[in-house]
Structures are given as structure tokens and as C-alpha cells.
Amino acid sequence: MAVEKILVIDDEPFIRKTFEEVLRGKRYGVSSASSIAEAERLMKREQFDVVFVDVRLPDGEGMSILERVSKGSTPPLAIMMSGFGTIESAVECMRAGAFDYLTKPFSISQIEVLVKKAESYRQMLQVNEYLSAELAGAKDLVGASEEINRLRDMLRKVAPTEATVLIQGENGTGKELVALSLYHSSTRSHLPYIRVNCAALSENLMESEFFGHEKGAFTGAMERREGRFELANGGTLLLDEISEISPRLQAKLLRVLQEKEFERVGGVKTIQVDVRVLATTNRDLRKAVEKGDFREDLYYRLNVFPVSVPPLRERTGDIRVLAEYFLARFAKQYNRSDLHLSPECHAALDAHRWPGNVRELQNAVERAVIMSEPGAPLISSALGLPGIQTLAVPVSLKVNEETESASSINGHGSGPLGDSRVSLAALEKEHILRVLSACADNRTRAADALQISIRTLRNKLHEYRLAKDE
Ligand SMILES: Nc1ncnc2c1ncn2[C@@H]1O[C@H](COP(=O)(O)OP(=O)(O)OP(=O)(O)O)[C@@H](O)[C@H]1O
Ligand SMILES: [Mg+2]
The missing domain is CATH 1.10.8.60 (Helicase, Ruva Protein; domain 3)
Structure with a gap:
């Protein structure tokens, strides 16, 4: 639960009692203090999630709690309580970092509403923390090949710039990971990272996904909604699978990239954004341009710094x-x-x-x-790789065929296996014994790997033993 323990600091016993009764009924742990000194003592001992604090306390200003409270890594949310004449000081407290305030006299439901609000806020913080940790988690490109080292070098150079990077590569090569690692090593790494999958939605939905919409812009637009460009303002936007956007959207995208401004769908106000754009594609965009599927001017806007992620093979x-x-x-x-x-x-x-x-x-x-x-x-x-189950039989046969064709060309019959006339049975035996040893002599698993019944395996092994005995 995002809120478990609540502290109430007020010198009026009636207020403390009200909080205790209301919140305990909702299964929150509630402690109360009548002075700053007492609150300090409690806070040393326990970690609170929310603190209700009166702006005037017998031994000082409630605001002094704010300083104390803001120190830890997940400080409690402070809600200031003030009498009618002290609203100004409550406002001052908000400026100093209080989460919210209550004006006395207040109702029980006001307390409940504030606690709920604090709860959603803390939960949002937790989710945010979790998502950031996830983003931070797998951002390193693993690999030791020369190709990946070259890629890492390039990324290191372009990451701290503002250049638009076009990441090309086949499916599953790691384009998104490349984008993420660029973001993490950029100067915008503490600012938003927003991704939009250009292949996921229909043209109209995509437009509102990019630029947002005003209330009533189309059927179903019940409220105003900010698009990804706005969300990414100040940070980085990944346009994933960019080749998939329609010609009309290509034109609109070109404008944002050039002018850094756009209007929401159904809106008239021009919105300015500062966004660093990264894009990925698994289609060859150059070819798409030649075929007339992709605007050339947009291609050049995106292709400022091309990066290609080589296929694993x-x-x-x-x-x-x-x-x-x-x-x-x-x-x-x-x-x-x-x-x-x-x-x-x-x-x-x-x-x-x-x-x-x-x-x-x-x-x-x-x-x-x-x-x-x-x-x-x-x-x-x-x-589960295709062809693995019977690996050596077809592979060996292939070797055998190759060997044979080699022998017909160069006239003698010795190939990788030593002899082009190795029989199928010998190859089979070699393969079975190899798999068996890879399975630590576990026959069930070896039979499974070979896709034969355990009985067949047993018979084969029996044969080999007989052959050896002879
Ligand atoms: N070099 C790498 N090191 C570690 N993990 C990698 C690497 N490359 C890719 N991956 C992982 O492989 C998976 C696929 O990568 P990613 O989604 O980035 O590929 P993609 O090129 O965007 O694929 P698609 O074209 O299908 O969208 C991800 O889980 C990613 O974390
Ligand atoms: Mg991808």
C-alpha cells in the first residue's frame, strides 16, 4: 500500500482524536503528537507516509517540519492545517514543498479525500520509480564482435549531440535498445523518454497520438489529450518503425521536425516543442523513397545521423x-x-x-x-531451433554430399569427416553418442533431443555395444 502510516501534529486534542478515529477505521496506522518536539521524536522512530501538521504549534511553526521531512529518500507528504486567519501561511507552506493544505474547520470527508489523493500520488511515484529502474535496467548493448564495438563507438559520439538519429536494422537486431542507450548517454537522460510505435495505429489515431487532440475534435474525443510530442517536450522522442506512417502524417511530421511546432487535432493554438528525435526502421528507407512510399525531404530530416545495427548472422x-x-x-x-x-x-x-x-x-x-x-x-x-532435433543426421549428410561433390571435382575422396564413404549408420552412431554425452548420459533426455523413443535409443545403444564386443 502506498500509504500506511500517518502522523497528525496538532495541539488540539479534539483534532487528533478525530483523525485517529477516521483513519484507523480505514486501517491506516495513525500516531499523533501535540508539539514539534514530540513529532520529531516519533519521526525518528518510525517512517510516516503522510503528515498532517498544524501551521501553528506551541513550540514553533509547523513549517519547520517541512525541512525535516524533506530530507529522507522517500519523505512523507506534508499536509498543512490552518485556521481561518492563517491561510496565507498555508500558501507559503505549499511553496515550501507541502503536498496540500486543509482549512479549519474541515469535514471528515475532506480528510479522506486528501489521504486518497496522497495515496494516488505516492503510488504514481512508486510506479514511476519502477519504470525508470526498468528503463535503466537493460540499456547496455551486449556483444564482443568488432561490429558491435564499432556501433558502440558511433553511439558514444552521437549520443551527447542533439542530432536526429535514424536507426536501421532487421527485426530483433536491437534497434530499440540502441535508442534507449542513446537516450541514457545523452544530455537529456534525466528528462522524459517517450516512445511511439508508428506501426500500431490507424492514421487518424496515430495523428492524435503524435500531436494530441482537443476536446470534441472527433467522435470519442471526450477530453483534451496531449500527444507524444508534447509529453516528450524537453526530452527525447523515439519514433519506432517510422517507415509505416501515412503520407499525410509524413507531411505533418516534417513540419514538427523543421519548425518544432504543431497544432493538436481539432486545435488552433500552435504548440512549440523542443524534442530530440530518434527513429527506427526495419525497412530500407532509401528504397522506400525511391519507390515513392516515403517523402524524400522527411528522409533527409531523419537521416541526419544514420546508424545501422547489423544482423546477428x-x-x-x-x-x-x-x-x-x-x-x-x-x-x-x-x-x-x-x-x-x-x-x-x-x-x-x-x-x-x-x-x-x-x-x-x-x-x-x-x-x-x-x-x-x-x-x-x-x-x-x-x-527449439528448427532442424536442431536431428542436427547431425542432416548436417552430416550434407557434409557427406559436399564431400562427395568435392571428391568428384578434385578426384580424391577425403573430406572433413575423413572419408566420403562414411556410412549413414556410422554418422548416426556418432551423433547419438555425442548427444548422449551432452545429456550427461541421461537416456530420457537424449531420446527427447534426438526425437526418437527411449526404446529405439536403448536398442541402438545395445547394437553399438554388441558391435564393440565383437
Ligand atoms: N546487443 C544486445 N544486448 C542485449 N540485449 C539485446 C541486444 N540486442 C537486442 N537485445 C534484446 O533483444 C530484444 C530485441 O531487441 P529490440 O526490441 O531492441 O529489437 P528491434 O530491432 O527494435 O526489434 P523489432 O524490429 O522487432 O522492433 C530486446 O529484448 C533487447 O533487449
Ligand atoms: Mg523495435
Whole structure:
């Protein structure tokens, strides 16, 4: 609960008693003090969420509490109480940081309303804190490849400027993360960061999402609403998937980027904003311009500083690092500190093409963590990558075919596997034994990974043993 403990500081016993009765009935913890000195003592001992304080107390001004109160990391909200003749001092207290004030005499419902208000406010602060922590959480680009290092270098240079950055890259490569990390290293990092997904809404809704609307601007516009550009004022706005906006909106967007002003939908007042714009796209905007789908002038406005995030298959050096990073993250999340990626898993990860890029890798690792059994290493089949379950058979066959074609070209038959005439049975045996060892000799899991029944596996192993015995 956002408000649990309330302190009432007033020298009139009747007031203290009223608060106690009203608030205890609502299950708040209530303490009361009749002087500043007594309040100080209580506040040393306990943490209060809301403090009702009379502006005049026997041993001093209620306002002195404000200073004391504003020190902690989550200071209580102070609500000043004043008699008719002292409203001015209550106003002064508001200036000094009080949350609100009550004029005596007041009704019980006024107390209740104020406590509710304090509660919503504190809850909002908590949510805000939580969201900021989340934003701050995963802002680092993980990766060790030359490509990602080059990207980090570029970001470091452009982040502290005011330049508009156009982030291009395939799905799931980390464009949003790049935008977030730009924001965090910018000079606007303590100001709002607002994101708008340009692909999410219809043209009309999108326009009001961007620029807001006035009450009655269209059916359903019951109230005035500020758009994302206004919300981001002073801070940073991420236009996610910018290629998706309609020609009409492109024109409007061009104006904001050029003139830094716009009108709300249905409004006449021109609103000025100061916003740093970041944009992402997974379509090639240059091509979209050539095809006539995207305005050229807008393209140049956005493409001040282009950044491209390479697909994962072009920076394979990041696969392992990212896999380990996601494993650590999900192992923690799912309480599975025992997990590690076997060489077999790494081989499977390295072999995959990652059409869904980092997001696909992240999902694969999460899936594997969920699928894995306690005490056993992660097995590649748990990653759920297409073609992994029967990894070596088709791969080996492919090697075999390649070897054969190589041999027909250069005339001799030795390839990566040593011999182009390796039989399917030998390949199968090699693969089965490898998977079994990756599964720490757990037959159930190995059978699962191989997508064969445990009985078939047992029979195969039996055969191999017989062969060895012979
Ligand atoms: N280098 C990285 N280090 C750590 N996490 C990353 C990295 N790149 C991407 N991710 C994670 O992968 C997921 C996908 O990244 P993000 O949403 O930024 O991609 P995107 O390019 O915006 O994708 P889409 O085109 O589908 O919108 C996110 O959870 C993100 O945190
Ligand atoms: Mg995205």
C-alpha cells in the first residue's frame, strides 16, 4: 500500500482524536503528537507516509517540519492545517514543498479525500520509480564482435549531440535498445523518454497520438489529450518503425521536425516543442523513397545521423556472448543457477542463421531454461531451433554430399569427416553418442533431443555395444 502510516501534529486534542478515529477505521496506522518536539521524536522512530501538521504549534511553526521531512529518500507528504486567519501561511507552506493544505474547520470527508489523493500520488511515484529502474535496467548493448564495438563507438559520439538519429536494422537486431542507450548517454537522460510505435495505429489515431487532440475534435474525443510530442517536450522522442506512417502524417511530421511546432487535432493554438528525435526502421528507407512510399525531404530530416545495427548472422562473434548473457539473466529469473550451455548447445547456436536476430536468440535461451530439468545441462533440442532435433543426421549428410561433390571435382575422396564413404549408420552412431554425452548420459533426455523413443535409443545403444564386443 502506498500509504500506511500517518502522523497528525496538532495541539488540539479534539483534532487528533478525530483523525485517529477516521483513519484507523480505514486501517491506516495513525500516531499523533501535540508539539514539534514530540513529532520529531516519533519521526525518528518510525517512517510516516503522510503528515498532517498544524501551521501553528506551541513550540514553533509547523513549517519547520517541512525541512525535516524533506530530507529522507522517500519523505512523507506534508499536509498543512490552518485556521481561518492563517491561510496565507498555508500558501507559503505549499511553496515550501507541502503536498496540500486543509482549512479549519474541515469535514471528515475532506480528510479522506486528501489521504486518497496522497495515496494516488505516492503510488504514481512508486510506479514511476519502477519504470525508470526498468528503463535503466537493460540499456547496455551486449556483444564482443568488432561490429558491435564499432556501433558502440558511433553511439558514444552521437549520443551527447542533439542530432536526429535514424536507426536501421532487421527485426530483433536491437534497434530499440540502441535508442534507449542513446537516450541514457545523452544530455537529456534525466528528462522524459517517450516512445511511439508508428506501426500500431490507424492514421487518424496515430495523428492524435503524435500531436494530441482537443476536446470534441472527433467522435470519442471526450477530453483534451496531449500527444507524444508534447509529453516528450524537453526530452527525447523515439519514433519506432517510422517507415509505416501515412503520407499525410509524413507531411505533418516534417513540419514538427523543421519548425518544432504543431497544432493538436481539432486545435488552433500552435504548440512549440523542443524534442530530440530518434527513429527506427526495419525497412530500407532509401528504397522506400525511391519507390515513392516515403517523402524524400522527411528522409533527409531523419537521416541526419544514420546508424545501422547489423544482423546477428553478420556478427557471429556475439552469439556466444549474448547466449551466456541471456542464460545468466533467465537462470536468475527462473532460479536455476545450476544451468550452463554445453558445447553441443553452443554448436547448435553457432550453426543457426538467426532470422529473428537477438530477439530470437533471447527467446531460444529462455525456452531452453524453462525446458531444462534440474541438475542436467541445457540440451540443444530445448532451444527449439528448427532442424536442431536431428542436427547431425542432416548436417552430416550434407557434409557427406559436399564431400562427395568435392571428391568428384578434385578426384580424391577425403573430406572433413575423413572419408566420403562414411556410412549413414556410422554418422548416426556418432551423433547419438555425442548427444548422449551432452545429456550427461541421461537416456530420457537424449531420446527427447534426438526425437526418437527411449526404446529405439536403448536398442541402438545395445547394437553399438554388441558391435564393440565383437
Ligand atoms: N546487443 C544486445 N544486448 C542485449 N540485449 C539485446 C541486444 N540486442 C537486442 N537485445 C534484446 O533483444 C530484444 C530485441 O531487441 P529490440 O526490441 O531492441 O529489437 P528491434 O530491432 O527494435 O526489434 P523489432 O524490429 O522487432 O522492433 C530486446 O529484448 C533487447 O533487449
Ligand atoms: Mg523495435
